[in-house]
Amino acid sequence: MPAHSKRRPIVEAGLALVHRDGFARTGVAAIAAAGGAPKGSFYNHFASKDAFGLELLDRYFDDVRDALTTTVADTARPPVERIRAYFELLGELGERDAYARGCLIGNLSAEAAPASPEIRVHLGALFEAWTLAIGEAVADGQAAGSIRADVPAATLAGLLVDAWQGALLRAKVRRDGAPLDAVLAVLVPALLAPAAP
């Protein structure tokens, strides 16, 4: 079996391990083995653990994009509803996971950013793409008058992403969804509400 055919199973299996245990804590031998490759073969498939980390993040961001596509990007619905639907979907995914793993992008930002400039820069690009997608719904709401227009859409979108990431950390520690519920019930309306006329 040629080496490249093992890449995808290793990335898939490695994603599950790193999402559960963290990047530093997950060894390359365990990643290879989980993907059905010989333990010592990791570096036949990836130039370095950091190179693997970049592929891992891209693979994870495919799922982020899928979730965005069915919610935030669904322009048939009102903008605020699109944003709410997105975070509601993330909340359901978190609940299914008992809030154990959190977001891979947030986790790697906390743990891997100091050690690897490549991963840090790549995480920055993913945050940008993520904020941009939410920012489009915010801008649509600003144009429609349902979202405050005195703050740039990108700023509001960034704050939504940040509040969610922070709430995920606390949900992970508490193992309950109350911090996520509060973002949806209190923070989203407070942050996006148009100024009183």
Added chain:
Amino acid sequence: MPAHSKRRPIVEAGLALVHRDGFARTGVAAIAAAGGAPKGSFYNHFASKDAFGLELLDRYFDDVRDALTTTVADTARPPVERIRAYFELLGELGERDAYARGCLIGNLSAEAAPASPEIRVHLGALFEAWTLAIGEAVADGQAAGSIRADVPAATLAGLLVDAWQGALLRAKVRRDGAPLDAVLAVLVPALLAPAAP
């Protein structure tokens, strides 16, 4: 020199290492050596790496308390100003650090919570204590009419902490303070504003 006299230097030096590099990535030999103890002596001082992690968090939380005491707990000032002063102080500390390390509590929530129930539970208690301290200023503001009173003070305080933690992650990845500035300029006023009469 008796073993216990080395504990404090090891915790201090270990704090610097773990804050910079993460918990999983920092080995016990390096922690002992950084504290001036023989490399192999870590387990003479701490029952386990997790036990050391708990001490590390308490040591870090001493600094959190100091920052809270001079800002959020300064009841001579108006409540919203106390809250702003606290996050402004954290922003200055972040800037001094070029946003490289972020918050140890957030970092360990992301990376260590899945692996150690003791650390996870302890992180939960620190988040509670932290939220409680900020919640007191929120409650004072609610009583004075300067902060919305239709949402529990603890919920608003939790959202402030979460938004800050998430913004710290993005600041760390970007190596700039714009996400933190946005929390102060946009999120704090939007979240705390009393309902229009």
